[in-house]
Amino acid sequence: MAGKRSVIPFGPQHPVLPEPIHIDLVTEDEKVVEAIPSIGFIHRGLESLVTKKDFNDMVYVAERICGICSYGHGYGYVDALEHIMSIEVPDRVQYIRTLLFELSRLHSHILWLGLMADAFGFESLFMETWRIREKVLDMLENATGGRVIFSILKIGGLRRDVPDEVMKGFIPELDRIAEEIKACEGAFLLDPAVQSRLRGVGYISGKDAERLGCEGPFLRASGVEWDNRTRGYAAYGEVDFEVITSKEGDSYGRCEVRIKEIYQSISIIKQCIEKMPAGNHSVPVKGFPNGEHMTVIEQPRGGACYYVHSSGKKFIERMRVRTPTFANIPALAETLKGCDVADVPILVVTIDPCISCTER
Amino acid sequence: MLDNLYETELSGLLNKVKEIQNTGAHIMQVCATKIGESYELLYTFGKGYDIKHIKTVVSLGDHVPSITDIFPSAFLYENEIHDLFGIEIEGINHDYRGGLYRTAVEAPFA
Numbered sequence: 001m002a003g004k005r006s007v008i009p010f011g012p013q014h015p016v017l018p019e020p021i022h023i024d025l026v027t028e029d030e031k032v033v034e035a036i037p038s039i040g041f042i043h044r045g046l047e048s049l050v051t052k053k054d055f056n057d058m059v060y061v062a063e064r065i066c067g068i069c070s071y072g073h074g075y076g077y078v079d080a081l082e083h084i085m086s087i088e089v090p091d092r093v094q095y096i097r098t099l100l101f102e103l104s105r106l107h108s109h110i111l112w113l114g115l116m117a118d119a120f121g122f123e124s125l126f127m128e129t130w131r132i133r134e135k136v137l138d139m140l141e142n143a144t145g146g147r148v149i150f151s152i153l154k155i156g157g158l159r160r161d162v163p164d165e166v167m168k169g170f171i172p173e174l175d176r177i178a179e180e181i182k183a184c185e186g187a188f189l190l191d192p193a194v195q196s197r198l199r200g201v202g203y204i205s206g207k208d209a210e211r212l213g214c215e216g217p218f219l220r221a222s223g224v225e226w227d228n229r230t231r232g233y234a235a236y237g238e239v240d241f242e243v244i245t246s247k248e249g250d251s252y253g254r255c256e257v258r259i260k261e262i263y264q265s266i267s268i269i270k271q272c273i274e275k276m277p278a279g280n281h282s283v284p285v286k287g288f289p290n291g292e293h294m295t296v297i298e299q300p301r302g303g304a305c306y307y308v309h310s311s312g313k314k315f316i317e318r319m320r321v322r323t324p325t326f327a328n329i330p331a332l333a334e335t336l337k338g339c340d341v342a343d344v345p346i347l348v349v350t351i352d353p354c355i356s357c358t359e360r
Numbered sequence: 361m362l363d364n365l366y367e368t369e370l371s372g373l374l375n376k377v378k379e380i381q382n383t384g385a386h387i388m389q390v391c392a393t394k395i396g397e398s399y400e401l402l403y404t405f406g407k408g409y410d411i412k413h414i415k416t417v418v419s420l421g422d423h424v425p426s427i428t429d430i431f432p433s434a435f436l437y438e439n440e441i442h443d444l445f446g447i448e449i450e451g452i453n454h455d456y457r458g459g460l461y462r463t464a465v466e467a468p469f470a
Contacts, residue, residue, distance in 0.1 A: 036454070039436075040443070040461035084361065212433045213386045231409060291361040294404065296388075296411065305404065309393050320402075322389035330433035 003028040008341060012041050016119045016345040019355035023333070023348070027341055035336035037329050042359045050308075050316040055081065055289060058319065059153055065321060066356040067148045068111060071104040072299040073357075074153040076306030077319065079233065081155050083293040084310060085285065091235070092279035093157045098235040099167065099272040100143065100152065102265040107136040108300035109258045109265070110181070112352045113188065116255060119349045120197045125187050132180045139170050157282025167273045174266045181262050188255050198252035202335040202347040205249060212331040215324040216302020217261065218351050221246045221253035228298035239271040251350040258352075288312050299324055301352050323357035364412040370422060373403075376414050377427045380405050385412065387427075390437035392445045399447060403427070420446060428453040436460070 006027050012020030020041040026034035049061050062077035063070045075097060082089065110133040117125035137147045143162045144150035152158050188194060204214070206222040219226055220243065227243040229236045244260040246253035290312035296305050302324030309318040328351050339347055368376045385407040393400045395417075401424065403414040418424055426449050428435050435454040441447050443461040 038456070038460070040459075040463075043461045043463055045463070045465075210386055213388065213431075226408075228409075293361055294411070294413075303388075305389050307389075307391060307402065307404075309400075317395065318391070318393035320389070320391040320393075322391070322404075326436065327388070329436060 005033065010344055010348075014345065016115075016349050017353075017355075019353075019359075021348075021353060021355050021358075023336070023344075025336070025341065025344060030340050030342070032336050032339050032341060032344065035333040037333050039329070039355065039358055042355070044359060046360045047319050047321065050319040052315065054314055055310065055316050056155060056285075058316070059155065060151060062319070062321075063149050063151065063153070065323075065360045066354055068108050069104070069299050069301065069304075069323075069354060069357055070149050071100055071153075072297060072304060073306075073321065074150070075101060075234075076295050076297050076304060076321070077308070078153050078155050079297070080293045080295040080306045080308040081289050081310075083295065084289040084291040084308060085155070085287065087156055087283060087285060089157050089283060090279040090281070091277045092161075093281060094235040095238075095272045095276050096158060096162050096167075096281070097153070098239070099162075099269050100140070100150070101234065102268045102272070103136055103140050103143070105300040106177075106262060106265045106269075107133050107140070108352075109262050110136065112258055112300075112349075113184070113255075115352075116188070116346075116349055119346050120194060122187065122194065125184065128180075128184060132177055132184075135173060135177055139173060142166050142169070154282065156285040157280070159282075161281035164276060167276060171270055171273060174269060178263060178266050181259070185259055188259060189252075195252060197343075197346055198255060198350075199248075199250060201251040201343045202339060202350060203250045204331060204335045208334065209249075209331055212334060213327050214302075214331040215304075215327045216298070216300075216352075217254055217257040218302060218328050218331065220244060221257045222249040223247050228296055228303045231296065233295075233297060235272060235275075236268075238275065239268050241268050251346060254350040288314060289316065299357075301325060301354055301357075302328065304357075321357075321360050323354065323360065325351070325354045325358045328353075329358075362413050362415075364410070365415060366413065367415045370416050370418055370424065373414065373416050374425055374427065374430070377403065377430050380412055380414070381430050383407055385410075387431040387434050387437070390427075390434060390441065392441045392447060394445070399445060401441070401447075418447060422448070424449045426451040426453070 022038040024036040063074040114129040289310040305322040307320040385405040388404040439460040
């Protein structure tokens with residue numbers, strides 16, 4: 001016999017949520033039987049600014065969609081316009097862009113590890129991972145001058161070059177980061193107490209994850225080998241990397257995928273530095289964009305779509321950003337069904353929700 | 361300049377979406393673009409690394425059929441288009457009735 005149903009509101013303010021998302025949890029006793037997500041608390045209307053700002057200046061706005069995925073948003077917008085305007089950027093630009101993209105993925109994944117540790121109550125692990133992340137931010141600061149918003153991208157290349165000696169100096173630092181992550185890895189993947197909070201929680205099959213339009217580590221943790229970097233944009237076609245997947249399909253699998261992707265990112269950055277071609281850091285851009293294009297890239301949290309529609313004027317008609325968290329919300333609601341109420345906070349964290357991106 | 365773009369009348373939208381779903385594709389995004397007094401609706405689907413788009417032009421007051429019977433996870437995109445552009449979409453499986461985005465400014469507010 002079915003028990004009495006109650007609705008428990010989760011969010012928009014909650015200790016595991018730095019940003020607001022609300023989920024109505026329909027429960028029977030301690031089990032969630034349905035989850036109804038709700039967003040829209042802090043929608044900013046940044047996309048609509050394209051109709052009022054010069055298309056070159058919109059790069060700054062795109063970067064400010066989110067403080068963690070900032071670089072990827074700038075890249076997606078710039079890449080879409082470069083396609084529309086048939087701009088071919090120098091190889092050096094493609095390599096530096098790839099390097100910066102992977103540094104961004106690195107700091108995003110390490111940030112997530114800290115948030116995850118905090119969610120399951122391992123405070124010292126949270127502090128240790130964020131200490132490691134500071135080193136990645138230091139590298140980004142050395143390369144771009146910024147730690148959160150980098151403002152190095154522009155249509156046609158980069159605003160400034162990154163000296164070779166600065167990039168070569170990253171290699172020993174990356175080796176140290178790999179060692180330090182390795183030292184933390186066991187706490188996430190082998191500790192029995194941590195495993196008891198992650199294993200079997202929020203399972204979703206690969207078939208369902210694909211059907212629901214799931215993206216990124218959330219999808220790959222269900223065994224689906226799908227990473228937009230293999231499309232070969234920027235310099236990804238010139239470097240070797242493995243698409244990390246897990247067969248687990250649960251919260252543990254998502255943790256495993258992100259940790260292994262950290263090593264892949266470090267490898268990609270080192271390859272970029274070793275293969276870095278000489279050349280200019282930008283090409284001149286003339287005229288106004290006329291046409292439409294959709295760029296699809298792999299942000300740290302998953303695939304993101306950047307659609308730009310323009311008609312040969314200073315102002316663009318439409319910029320649409322489909323962020324990975326937006327795509328992952330239906331699958332999150334699905335995975336919440338059947339879980340214990342106590343597991344909801346951890347499960348929500350495992351998709352690495354970015355509400356700032358979602359509420360662009 | 362979009363590759364694999366199919367343009368269709370509003371009346372043929374669901375058939376085209378169903379046709380793409382039959383190939384095993386999943387929904388990637390739906391968005392609206394205001395062009396003059398009309399709106400272009402762009403539906404994007406992916407299968408593996410292949411991407412297909414369907415575009416249809418609608419006006420305010422047109423009743424756009426929901427594709428959530430075919431792609432249930434499209435409900436957020438359709439509610440978003442309703443809330444931010446004021447386009448009526450009929451038959452959404454989870455219809456927030458204008459409550460998905462809590463914007464102080466009425467649509468259009470992309």
